Amino acid sequence: LAIWTAMMNLGAVPSQVALLVVVLIPKPTGGERPIGLFPTFTRVLTRWLRRTYGSAWLAKHPRDFWYGEAGKSVEQCVWAQAAAAEYAAARGMVACALLLDLRKAYEMLQYWLLQREADRFGFDLSILRFLVVLYSMERVIILEGVATGIVKPLRAVAAGCSFADLMMRLALMAFVTKASEAWAGIRLAVVVDDIQVLAVGERLRVVTTMSKTY
Numbered sequence: 001l002a003i004w005t006a007m008m009n010l011g012a013v014p015s016q017v018a019l020l021v022v023v024l025i026p027k028p029t030g031g032e033r034p035i036g037l038f039p040t041f042t043r044v045l046t047r048w049l050r051r052t053y054g055s056a057w058l059a060k061h062p063r064d065f066w067y068g069e070a071g072k073s074v075e076q077c078v079w080a081q082a083a084a085a086e087y088a089a090a091r092g093m094v095a096c097a098l099l100l101d102l103r104k105a106y107e108m109l110q111y112w113l114l115q116r117e118a119d120r121f122g123f124d125l126s127i128l129r130f131l132v133v134l135y136s137m138e139r140v141i142i143l144e145g146v147a148t149g150i151v152k153p154l155r156a157v158a159a160g161c162s163f164a165d166l167m168m169r170l171a172l173m174a175f176v177t178k179a180s181e182a183w184a185g186i187r188l189a190v191v192v193d194d195i196q197v198l199a200v201g202e203r204l205r206v207v208t209t210m211s212k213t214y
Contacts, residue, residue, distance in 0.1 A: 036158025
């Protein structure tokens with residue numbers, strides 16, 4: 001506990017445990033997805049912080065558009081979309097959906113953006129500082145037996161970290177909230193880094209709304 005407390009207070013990780021293993025998992029559509037794993041006790045600390053502080057922070061910032069959480073599964077999101085389409089067809093209306101997939105979402109997350117949104121939504125900055133230290137640790141990349149020199153990332157969140165989903169929510173929350181308030185005629189659903197925009201109604205109204213949204 002003393003080591004954990006010192007790491008949090010100083011925003012530093014001892015070199016003996018500053019280790020991140022990145023596993024490249026093939027994607028069904030091609031390419032590879034990097035999953036970062038902390039093989040030392042830092043993983044235990046991040047999981048504990050996620051279950052205690054992270055869960056409490058999320059409870060203070062609920063949003064109707066989040067899916068893939070307790071009580072709001074991805075399956076519910078899909079069924080809600082299907083029900084909306086069935087309703088539109090039964091009423092002689094139309095339903096239109098756009099799916100926005102953020103390209104390399106975790107790899108593109110900027111630390112300054114996370115800090116700005118943490119200030120906005122009251123996320124503990126000492127915890128964020130500790131997480132950024134973990135994400136930006138110096139590392140060597142080994143691919144097909146060839147090792148690079150020591151590199152230090154200036155952005156990106158380790159996708160396998162216990163806080164990865166929360167960091168994505170922190171980055172997207174203000175943007176998606178403003179979008180939902182700006183276009184009252186649309187329904188937004190967010191699963192990790194996938195954003196769906198759904199509109200149901202008369203054809204002209206739906207086309208107009210979706211064209212403005214796009």
